Structures are given as C-alpha cells and as structure tokens.
Amino acid sequence: MEKFLLKYFTLIRVIIAIIIGIVISVFLIYLVSEEPAFSLRSFLLGPFLTRSRLAHVFETASPIIFCGLAIAVAFQAKQFNVGAEGSLYLGAVVATAFGVSTNMPAFIHIPLVLLVGGLAGAAWSFIPGILKARWNASELVSSLMLNYVAFFLGLYLINFHFRDKEAGFLVSYQLPETAWLPQFIPDTRIHYGIILAIVAAVLVYYFMYHTTTGYEIRCTGFNERFARFGGINVFKVIILCQVILGFLSGFGGTTEIMGIHRRFVWQSSPGYGWDGVIVAIIGRNHPLLIIPAAFFLSYMRVGGRVLNLMSDVPAEMITVIQSIIILLITAEAFLSQWKYRITLRQAELGGAA
Amino acid sequence: MNPLLQSILSAEFGFAIFRVMTPLLFAAIGVSISNLAGTINISMEGTMLVSAFVGVIVSAFTNSLILALLAGVASGVAMGAILSYFHLQLKANVILAAIALNIFATGITVFLLFIASGDKGSSSSLRSLLFPEVHIPLIRSIPVLGTIVSGHNIMTYGAFLAVFVFYIITFKTPLGLRIRAVGQSPDAAESVGINVNRTRMWALMLSGFFGAFGGLYLSMGYVSWFARDMTAGRGWIAIAAATLGGYMPLGTFLASLLFGAVNALAIYLASLQIPSELITLIPYAATVIALTIYSAQALKKRTRKVGEARRVGKITDIKEIEESS
Numbered sequence: 062m063e064k065f066l067l068k069y070f071t072l073i074r075v076i077i078a079i080i081i082g083i084v085i086s087v088f089l090i091y092l093v094s095e096e097p098a099f100s101l102r103s104f105l106l107g108p109f110l111t112r113s114r115l116a117h118v119f120e121t122a123s124p125i126i127f128c129g130l131a132i133a134v135a136f137q138a139k140q141f142n143v144g145a146e147g148s149l150y151l152g153a154v155v156a157t158a159f160g161v162s163t164n165m166p167a168f169i170h171i172p173l174v175l176l177v178g179g180l181a182g183a184a185w186s187f188i189p190g191i192l193k194a195r196w197n198a199s200e201l202v203s204s205l206m207l208n209y210v211a212f213f214l215g216l217y218l219i220n221f222h223f224r225d226k227e228a229g230f231l232v233s234y235q236l237p238e239t240a241w242l243p244q245f246i247p248d249t250r251i252h253y254g255i256i257l258a259i260v261a262a263v264l265v266y267y268f269m270y271h272t273t274t275g276y277e278i279r280c281t282g283f284n285e286r287f288a289r290f291g292g293i294n295v296f297k298v299i300i301l302c303q304v305i306l307g308f309l310s311g312f313g314g315t316t317e318i319m320g321i322h323r324r325f326v327w328q329s330s331p332g333y334g335w336d337g338v339i340v341a342i343i344g345r346n347h348p349l350l351i352i353p354a355a356f357f358l359s360y361m362r363v364g365g366r367v368l369n370l371m372s373d374v375p376a377e378m379i380t381v382i383q384s385i386i387i388l389l390i391t392a393e394a395f396l397s398q399w400k401y402r403i404t405l406r407q408a409e410l411g412g413a414a
Numbered sequence: 415m416n417p418l419l420q421s422i423l424s425a426e427f428g429f430a431i432f433r434v435m436t437p438l439l440f441a442a443i444g445v446s447i448s449n450l451a452g453t454i455n456i457s458m459e460g461t462m463l464v465s466a467f468v469g470v471i472v473s474a475f476t477n478s479l480i481l482a483l484l485a486g487v488a489s490g491v492a493m494g495a496i497l498s499y500f501h502l503q504l505k506a507n508v509i510l511a512a513i514a515l516n517i518f519a520t521g522i523t524v525f526l527l528f529i530a531s532g533d534k535g536s537s538s539s540l541r542s543l544l545f546p547e548v549h550i551p552l553i554r555s556i557p558v559l560g561t562i563v564s565g566h567n568i569m570t571y572g573a574f575l576a577v578f579v580f581y582i583i584t585f586k587t588p589l590g591l592r593i594r595a596v597g598q599s600p601d602a603a604e605s606v607g608i609n610v611n612r613t614r615m616w617a618l619m620l621s622g623f624f625g626a627f628g629g630l631y632l633s634m635g636y637v638s639w640f641a642r643d644m645t646a647g648r649g650w651i652a653i654a655a656a657t658l659g660g661y662m663p664l665g666t667f668l669a670s671l672l673f674g675a676v677n678a679l680a681i682y683l684a685s686l687q688i689p690s691e692l693i694t695l696i697p698y699a700a701t702v703i704a705l706t707i708y709s710a711q712a713l714k715k716r717t718r719k720v721g722e723a724r725r726v727g728k729i730t731d732i733k734e735i736e737e738s739s
Contacts, residue, residue, distance in 0.1 A: 093529055141509050192702070198709035199657065201456065201509065202701070205650045209698040217691035335517065342510060375528040380521025388514040392504030 063403050070400050075343060077396065078389035079357070082382045089378055100372035107367030108360050114367065116249030120321060122359040124149070126258035127313020128337025129344060129351040130265045131306040136346050137269065138302040139282040140193065144186050144204030145310040146334025147211030150327065152182030152311020153318045154215035157233050157325040158223050160240040170239040175315050182311015183304045185211060190303030194296045200303065212330050219325050233325035242320035252320030254313075259352060261309065266348035278302050310334060336362075342387045358383070427678060428562035432570055434681070435674025437462065437636065437645075439573040440628030441652030442670050443580045444621040446661040448494075450584060451617035452597040457497050457512035459649025460519030461622050462629035465490040467523040469630040470640040471530055474540035482543060483630065490626020491619050493519075498618040502611045516649075524642050536641040537633075545569050545635045569631035576624060581663040583620070593617050625649070647698065654701045658708045669704075676700045 066073060087101060094100040108114050128145040135142045156178030163170070188207060192198040216231075223233040244252045269275040281288040281298045289295050313333070318325060340358055344350035365379035389395055441458045448455035465486040473482035497515055500506040524534055531539045545568050554564035584590040595603040596613045604610050628648070633640045655673050659665030680696045 143513070188702075192706050192709075196706050196710040197713045198702075198706045199653075202650060202654050202657070202705055205647070206654070206698040206702045206705075209647055210695045210702070213691040213695035213698075217689050220691065221689055338513060339517070342514075375525050375534060377521045377524040377528070377534075380517060381525055384514045384518035384521060388500055388506065388511060388518070391506040391510040391514065392500050393507075394503065394505040397505075 063407055067400070067403055067407065071345065074396055075345070075390055078386050079343075081389060082386035085385055086378060086382045089381070090374055094372055094374050096372065100368060100374050103371040104364045104368045104374075107371070108363040112248065114363055116246070116251050117363045117366075118356065118359045119251045119255050120249075121362055122355045123252075123254040123258040123320075124313045124317045124331075124333040125336045125340055125355040125359055126255075126262060126351055127316070128310050128333045129340030129355050130262055130337075130348055131309035131313070132334075132337040132341040133344065133346040133348060133351055134265065134269065134278065134309070135302045135306045136341055137282045138278045138298055139285070140190075140299060140302055141201040142186065142189055142204045142303050142306055143201065143334070143338055144189055144207055144211075144303075145306060145337045146330055146332070147204070147208035148182035148186045148307040149310040149314035149334050150208075150330055151185050151211040151215050152178040152307070153314035153327070154218050154325060155181035156311070156315040157236065157318055158218065160236045160319070161223060161234045161324075164237060165239060167239040167241075170237070171242060171319070174236075174240045174319060175312060178315025178318075179308040179312035182314070183308035185311070186303045186307020187300065190300040193303070194299040204303075208330070208334070216328070223325070225324065231328050235324045236319065240319060241323055242316060244320065250321050252316070254316030254320045257316055258313065258355075261312075262348050262352050265309075269348060274298075274301070310337065339383055339387055342390055345390075425558045425561035427682065428558075429565070430678040430681065431671065431674045432562070432566060433636070434677040435670050436567070436570045436573045437628040437632050437648050438652050438655055438673050438677075439667065439670040440576060440631065441625050441649055442655040442659065442666045443576055443663075444624035444628070445653050445656035446659065446663075446666050447580060447584070447593070447624065448614075448617045448621035449656060449661045450597045451593045451614045452600060453498075453501065453508050453614050453618060454653075455494070455497065455512065455618055455621045456509060456650075456653060457493060457515040457519075458621075458625045458628075458652050459645050459647070460512075460516035461490050461493040461625040462632065462645045462649050463519040463523055463643070464493055465626035465629035466633035466644060467527065467629075467640050470537050470540065470542040470633045471526070473543040473634065474537070477543065479543050479545065482634065486630040487623060487626045490622040490624075490629065492622070493625075494619040494622025495615070497622075498615040501618075502615055520643060523640070527640065527642070534642065537639045540639075542634060542638050542640070544638050545631070567631065567635040569627065569635045572627060573631075576627065577663050577667045580624070580666070584663070589613070589616060628652075651697065651701050654705045658704055672704070673697065673701065 083105075086104065090100050090104065091097040108118050128149060131145045131148075132143070156174050159177040160170070160174040163173075165173070185207065186204070189200040189204040192203050193200040219233050220231060225232055225234045242252045242254060244250055269279065277288070277293045277298050278301070280291070280293060281295055285295060288298070336358055340351055340354045343357070344354035361379050361383065365376035368374050368378070369376035441462060444461070445455055445458055468489040469482045469486035472485040473479060476482070493515060497508070497511055500511045501508045527537060528534050531537055533539055547565055548568050548571060550564045554560045584594065592603070592608050592613045593616070595608060596610050600610045603613070629645070632644060632648075651673055652670075655669040656666055658669035658672070659667070677697045680693050683693045683696070684690060
C-alpha cells in the first residue's frame, strides 16, 4: 500500500486537491443556497442527468484539450506564455473569414479552414516567441497584452468586414456547409473536434517524449543553461514551443466554430485559453493527462452552468474552486511531510529486511 | 489647427493623463517592491480587483470611507500574504500561484457581488462612497497648471506620495536594505543572518498594500461602482511599467506616466472616425512595444558588460553578471 502511495504520489496529491476543492464547494453551496441539497445535486450530478448536458461535457472538453496541450508544450520549456486565449480567438476569426469567402468541396475545405485557423494562431503566437528569443521581452506580459489586442482586432474584423447584418446581433456570416465539421452523435452537438483533440494529445505526447525536438523543448525547460551548453538551439526552442502553442489553440478554436456554431459568435472572449492554463497545471503538463483534466474541468463548467440555471448559486463559484485546486496542486510542499514520513518508514523497513 | 492636436495640447489632456495614470502607478510600485526582493508579483490584477470590490461593498454597507479604505487595503495585503504563504511556505511556483490568485479574484468578486447585490455585471444597485476630490488653493487659480494639477481625486495625490514612500522604504529603512539585499543575492543575504523568506513575505505584503490603493481608486474614484473584471489588464500593464522603470521609484513613476499618456490618448482618439475596437487595443499594443524596446536595451547593456568582463579577464561566469544586473 505504501509503495503504491509513493509511486503515484503526484497523482494522489492532485486527487486530494480536487477533493478539497469539491468539499469547499459543498461548504459554499450550504452557505449561500436556500435549498442546498437541490443545488448540490444540480452541481455534482447535473451534468449526467440529461443527454444534452452530458453531450455538453464532451463538446466543451475539446477546445479545452487543445488549449491545455498548447499551454503544456510552452510550460514544459518554462515559457510562461498564456496567449492561448488570443491565438484561439484570432485563429477562429481568420479561419471564419477564410471559410466564408472560399468555396470548395468539403474534403479539402474542412482541412484547409482548420489549417488556416491553426496557422493564424501560430503566427500570432510567434510574436511573443520572437520578442522573447530575440530581445528577452517577458513572454508572460507580452502574450497577455496580445490577448487583448487579438480580442479587439478580431472583434473589429468581424464587426466591420464579415458581419452578417441580417442576423440582428454581432455574428459573422454563416460558414458554407462544406466547411462544417460533422456532428456524429444524433441529438447532440458532439462533433469531430473531440476526436481531433484526442489525436492531437497523442501526437503531442509522441512529439514531446519520443522525438529529438521534444526532448530539446523539455531539456530547455529543465535547465536552460545546461541545454545551451549541450548544443541545443535555445533560440529555436523558445520560438518553436510558442508557435506550437499558437497553432494548437488556433486549431482548437476553429474546431469549435466549425463544429458547433458554424459562424463566429464570440462577442466576448470564451475563456478556453485560461481553462487551458488550469488544465495544464492539473495535468502537470503531460499531454495524455491533459485529456482527463480537461474532462474534469469541462464537467465542472457544465455543472456550474446547471447550477446557475437551476439554483440560486452563481456559476462563478466554479472559478473559485478551480483556483483553489490549482493553488494546491502548484504548492510543491503540500503533503510533502506525509510523503517524507512514508519514504522514511519504507527505507527503515527495507533496512530491516 | 487640427482638432485632435488641439485637444491633446489642452490642459484637460494633462489632467486626463494623471487621472489614468493613478491606478497604474500604485500597481507598478507594488510590482517593483516585490521584484526588488526577487519575487515577481504578477497577481496585481487580482489584488486590485479584490480591493476594488471590498472597498465598494464595505462603503455601501457601512457608509464609512475610512472603513472602506481600511478593509480594501487589508484585502490587498491579504492577497500578498496568501501569495507569499503558497510561494514561500508551500513552495509553489510564484507565477503559477499568482495566476491561480488572479483566477480566484475574478471568481470570488463576481460570486460575492451576486450575493450582495443580485447582479453579476456591476454594483450599480449599491451606493458606493467616493474618495473626495481636492482643489489645491492658490495653484487652482493658475491658468494651465491649475487645470492639470488641481482638482484631482485625493488618490491621485496619494499616488505621488506613494512614489515618495516607496523611495523611503527602499532606501532609508532597514527593511528596504534587506529587501534589496535579498533581491540581489539571497545566499549572501542569508549568510549575514537575513531571513530571506520573511523579507520576501514583507515585500509581497507591501506589494499588495500598494496595489490595493490602485484598486480602491478604480472603483471609488475613477468610477463609483464595481464592475466584473474592471481592472481590464491594468495589473499587467503595471508589470510592464515597473519593468520599464527598472523597479526604481523615479523610473516607475515616469514609465507609469508614459502608459497613462498612451491610455489617455486612446480615450481622446475615440472621438475620431476610427472603429473603437482599434482604439481600445492601442494601450495594450503600446505596452508590448515599450516592453520590447526596454528589454532589447537591457539585453544590449548586459552583453556589452559580459564582453568587457571577458576581455579584462575578470569574470568568466555570465551568471554573476546576469544576477547583478
């Protein structure tokens, strides 16, 4: 038992953090709700109770997986680029613009629009990358500022150039049907984006752990000076990981537009980029762990929405819980005493045998 | 004359710069002081948000400006204390922990706002007090100068005072000396008996202290309500301003003034026939550009230093220079 605890210590720590988060949410619900039992049920079981809500968990998970992967690649190189939000937004805008103004058969149109979205995101994320690599400008601050710039730039493009004036509110023209990502489960909006997201996670895993470039990225994050002395082109790595970040998030945003809305609808930033940061932290930057982490977050998001609709507890409680969970996960020393005691006992046992 | 140019050259524009600069300056001082101790505090966005919220709520329910001020400042210090606890005691990465705190601030303020007022967008249903405006006698009647300098919110004058306080703390008190020592070389500081963690804790709490004033000004001076995410990236612009100012009192002040001018300019440009989206993004884009230029300069200076040191054969370890500059 103790050996098992030791082996999976990090995972167990994450699970304990999540449990603490949920306990706090129960506490908060009892504190503010008039009918706490009902609210609690809406929050924890709500996402499973109807078919459309369960589908919603899957729909929301796919852009979050993409953004989580994106952030994880950059974080593994210790590049604190949080620009997934901006790349996702602008990528989706550019892909929509490209999609509505071109016409071709679906089998090329779909991949092409996706690619344009990814490339636009990558190009946007190249900016903080080059600024960091060339001039040592903090990628954290610049990517954040660029998130705002991307948002207003995207809004401008949609509002002044691709706005569907007959729709009555600020949305783009509808994408031609050839650029729709098919929904494959009847009566839900679950589309191929989720499959693409899982494929992407596997690809990113392979890239990070089984290719030289992936090794270089991880090595740079582990110790930049060592990487430099070892002959790794750190300049390239810093730019590359941020370009990958932009590509994945732009791609992810585009799948959501093509699969669910079929036109650009985001009048405010959808927040998936920040969810990506949360998921990368929960999944400890491991591409495959991003998937369950994203599903968990998506479940909480949907739970929050149900809570908002059905009870008197505002959905923002979820944000509070999320932040507490990631605070506990990032706290390296959280439960380290416990681990230390187990290690010590194990060592003593080993010595006696 | 061009009407835009005319309005920019007017005294009102000078007034607007100070008005817009105030929250940035408070936050930038906060960022600077934590940075001097060697821990970057990027939770300024959240700190300002929380104290802006606490200020409005406390003033609406107690009708006391003093209590609102105290509570707002206390909440800012608490944010700094939480960050320092997680970073220094629980060994969390300071950037990730601060990101978590920022997310926490966005959530908790809207959550509590809804409970207090039943509204998720803004606190317009609550009556918040305002910090008073100050008209300086004598100076107010001087033509141009009077318009620019007099009649500001008391917090704006407080921001100027804060620059001075920041200077005193950093250079004239034992704590400031310890903060700078810890920032330059934690090991050396430790070896002469300075408690590194405790010093950083003080620095982070001071950082929250200054940031809190920025937040309070936003909701109780700049406007008279709390709105969700009302900081709108000011906490991040403040980080850029602090970097640009070299984390020093005068530099931080000048950099904040620069960003204040850009922001004020964007407000004035809004009267032109340019789409508002493009105007709104100017301050953010300008921040990226300014940050890059500054970083490029700093990098050039550093490489030159390394080059010289190599030539003289004095220092061979780049790390030493990297850490000293």
